[in-house]
Amino acid sequence: MSGTLVLVRHGQSDWNLKNLFTGWKDPDLTELGVKEAETGGQALADYGIKFDIAFTSALKRAQETCRIVLEKVGQPDLETIRDQALNERDYGDLSGLNKDDAREKWGEEQVHIWRRSYDVPPPGGESLRDTGARVWPYFMTEILPRVLRGETVLVAAHGNSLRSLVMVLDRLSKEEILKLNLATGVPMVYKLNADSTVASKDVLGDMSGAH
Numbered sequence: 001m002s003g004t005l006v007l008v009r010h011g012q013s014d015w016n017l018k019n020l021f022t023g024w025k026d027p028d029l030t031e032l033g034v035k036e037a038e039t040g041g042q043a044l045a046d047y048g049i050k051f052d053i054a055f056t057s058a059l060k061r062a063q064e065t066c067r068i069v070l071e072k073v074g075q076p077d078l079e080t081i082r083d084q085a086l087n088e089r090d091y092g093d094l095s096g097l098n099k100d101d102a103r104e105k106w107g108e109e110q111v112h113i114w115r116r117s118y119d120v121p122p123p124g125g126e127s128l129r130d131t132g133a134r135v136w137p138y139f140m141t142e143i144l145p146r147v148l149r150g151e152t153v154l155v156a157a158h159g160n161s162l163r164s165l166v167m168v169l170d171r172l173s174k175e176e177i178l179k180l181n182l183a184t185g186v187p188m189v190y191k192l193n194a195d196s197t198v199a200s201k202d203v204l205g206d207m208s209g210a211h
């Protein structure tokens, strides 16, 4: 066994609350989002986690979640690396549109395909495969080597940038990834083997409400 990788999606943002496609736009956490980050952080504290380093995206909602989690585990000053490689999938022309309005305009099925399929990009934006094509190399060069050295690493990022990682870690097919939704503020604790396969995965919270 090597180290531990903790993935956590940011808490609810203003635009999650307003049901808007967000992507690379940069809204703040809502009050509930702050609470979700606190709950996730407390779950990690109760689990007994101490991190060696944290990674987050270039977007406020993930950075703020990261900060809250680190505060809850008693490591407010931990080194934190921010990189846009971990940003949310770019939703392109959908960014800022209401998700229900989009369903009315283009149909439920098409919007689901844009949101959850592996390789169909929304207009002007990134597919999950495109997102993975920037997240995965960053993970391989900056994050995974630390975990394989035995470190405990926090990654606070986004629904789709994390789905692209979970797809590979959990060996999900293109069909399985369609059904995977990550709840806001719920940490996933992966212990990795020396060959970087997953030895164990603990989900510290309820993923069932994610949509």
Ligand SMILES: O=C(O)[C@H](O)COP(=O)(O)O
Pocket: 020, 021, 022, 023, 024, 088, 091, 115, 158, 159, 160, 211
């Ligand atoms: O960018 C967004 O709108 C959300 O963070 C994730 O959206 P999704 O659940 O529609 O992929």
